[in-house]
Amino acid sequence: MxxxxxxxxxxxxxxxxxxxxxxxxxxxxxxxxxxxxxxxxxxxxxxxxxxxxxxxxxxxxxxxxxxxxxxxxxxxxxxxxxxxxxxxxxxxxxxxxxxxxxxxxxxxxxxxxxxxxxxxxxxxxxxxxxxxxxxxxxxxxxxxxxxxxxxxxxxxxxxxxxxxxxxxxxxxxxxxxxxxxxxxxxxxxxxxxxxxxxxxxxxxxxxxxxxxxxxxxxxxxxxxxxxxxxxxxxxxNTIDFRLRLGEFPPLIANGNSAGPPEPDYDAKPEFDLMIFHTKGDYRVFAQLHVTDEDWEIMKSINQQLDGRIIECYKDAQGNWRFKHDDAGKPHFRDDKNEANHISTVEKVLDSIDDAVSKxxxxxxxxxxxxxxxxRQAERENRRKYEEAQAHRLREEKRKRESLSSDGAAHNGEPADKRIRPEA
Known part of the structure; x- marks a missing residue:
């Protein structure tokens, strides 16, 4: 998709x-x-x-x-x-x-x-x-x-x-x-x-x-x-690196040219995978493993590679490889300004080393x-208990107010007038 x-x-x-x-x-x-x-x-x-x-x-x-x-x-x-x-x-x-x-x-x-x-x-x-x-x-x-x-x-x-x-x-x-x-x-x-x-x-x-x-x-x-x-x-389980291309190998001299050899832009360079430490501080973390087939794919997109954020995974041999998008091309994260921070990288590595499978x-x-x-049952029991406590307190308050009201109705009246006479 x-x-x-x-x-x-x-x-x-x-x-x-x-x-x-x-x-x-x-x-x-x-x-x-x-x-x-x-x-x-x-x-x-x-x-x-x-x-x-x-x-x-x-x-x-x-x-x-x-x-x-x-x-x-x-x-x-x-x-x-x-x-x-x-x-x-x-x-x-x-x-x-x-x-x-x-x-x-x-x-x-x-x-x-x-x-x-x-x-x-x-x-x-x-x-x-x-x-x-x-x-x-x-x-x-x-x-x-x-x-x-x-x-x-x-x-x-x-x-x-x-x-x-x-x-x-x-x-x-x-x-x-x-x-x-x-x-x-x-x-x-x-x-x-x-x-x-x-x-x-x-x-x-x-x-x-x-x-x-x-x-x-x-x-x-x-x-x-x-x-x-x-x-x-x-x-x-991937890490987003900043990709840095190293120098390209020189063209093989044919014996007829003078001066320094020109770089062979068709050959594979070194690929540094860099991670973010602090503002402006990027450090090499690993090398990107690029097969001949991978390199042909990278060249075929005819886009800038150097400096872009690329999503990579670690294969079974411990090599870092680029993740393919749905079209089979490298999955560049152009929606991001920075590669993953070192703290994020460490957590992803922990997750890879201590992987939880399906x-x-x-x-x-x-x-x-x-x-x-x-926990759900405990919360429900606690809710019922708190409701019961609140109901008890309301009832006690109502009874106190009722007694207080009865007492107020007899204020100033002699005590013996409130005592039911004996038959």
Whole structure:
């Protein structure tokens, strides 16, 4: 499935800077960089995490991650997609009605949702959709301090429902004029792993490269979030490097030329894989293993290679190889400004060395379910106990007030007048 390009018109720097400041203020941040949360790679220790805390499970969509910012220009609503590079793209012809307006004219502003653009394969062709999996701000109020389940509930009720009422129920014919359709990304219990692998993933209409577990008990975290767990099959557990081409071998002299030999641009150079340490500090991590066939593929795309971010995996022999896209070409991450940071690289390496397989996940499915159900039962028992305690306190208060009221009715009356005379 092809990876979509971000639709719309890229904002110039002054306008983008203005929006970055607006978004930071809306979210209560001083930092103007991309505010989106980033997952950590799933390691064996995270099996215990799933047994001790409540998580949502969803498929990891192979699309373009971006935030969607709802704002206004005077009386007109406007919308911008924000990519990982923190660039802003104006997307016209979007409308997100508010729930309280039966005319569907009122619209949301000061709203930021998190999601992924993806192509779905339908019978009549590819459909561009935006899959929402989180909500950072809603109508001028940051939601990041709320738990995930609360954030999603607000989004579904206040944004998704009125949008569906308008574009799915009342005027479905208008959807074809939208730049993309809005979809709420389905969240499941963390223990339905067999169903996810056997039924859900095979039925997907778009690309998928793993699973995402997101803790439902925690607030939204800007940057790396240790409570968002990214599981990938071994061959999908990758690192994004910056590719640096070394010198090309010299052309073999034929004995008739003078001067230094020219480089042979048809021959393979060295390929350095570099990782990000601090601003401006890139260091060589490993060499990219490139076969003759790989090199022919790299040359065939007729594009710049040096300096680009390339997604790589570690093969069974311990060599770093580039990941192929759907067309069989190197998967360059042009949606990213930087390669993975050393801290991310170390976590991915831990995940590779301590890999959790599909079989491992399914083997722990029942234990995750039992722990989840136990916490659920404990919460229900605690809720019932607290309700009973509250009821008891209300009854005690009512009785005290009743006794106090009876006493007040007899204020000033001699005690013997209140004593029932003996027969």
């Amino acid at each position: 092809p990876i979509p390009e971000i639709p719309g018109v890229k904002a110039d720097k002054p306008l983008a800077d203005q929006f970055r400041a607006e978004v930071a203020q809306l979210l209560g941040r001083k930092n103007l960089n991309f505010p989106g949360a980033q997952p950590v790679s799933f390691a064996r220790k995270h099996l215990r995490e799933l047994m001790e805390h409540d998580y949502y499970l969803c498929e990891k969509t192979d699309g373009i991650r971006c935030l969607l910012y709802f704002t206004n220009d005077g009386p007109q609503e406007i919308h911008y997609l924000i990519d990982r590079k923190n660039d802003y793209y104006y997307v016209p012809h979007l409308h997100f009605p508010r729930p309280e307006d039966p005319t569907f004219q009122a619209f949301h502003t000061g709203t930021i949702v998190d999601g992924e653009l993806v192509y779905d394969q339908e019978a009549d062709g590819l459909k561009l959709r935006y899959l929402v999996f989180d909500c950072l701000a809603l109508d001028g109020k940051s939601q990041t301090d709320r738990q995930l389940d609360k954030r999603l509930a607000y989004f579904k009720e206040l944004v998704m429902k009125p949008w569906s009422d308008l574009f799915v129920k009342k005027h479905p014919e208008e959807r074809k004029f939208l730049p993309f359709e809005l979809v709420f990304k389905e969240m499941s219990f963390p223990y339905v792993l067999s169903w996810m692998f056997d039924i859900k993933l095979p039925e997907l209409k778009h690309g998928n490269d793993g699973l995402i577990f997101t803790c439902k008990e925690t607030p939204y975290v800007f940057g790396t979030d240790e409570k968002i767990l990214k599981w990938k099959p071994a061959h999908e 079989t491992d996940l399914i083997r722990n499915e029942q234990r995750i379910r039992e722990a989840f159900k136990k």
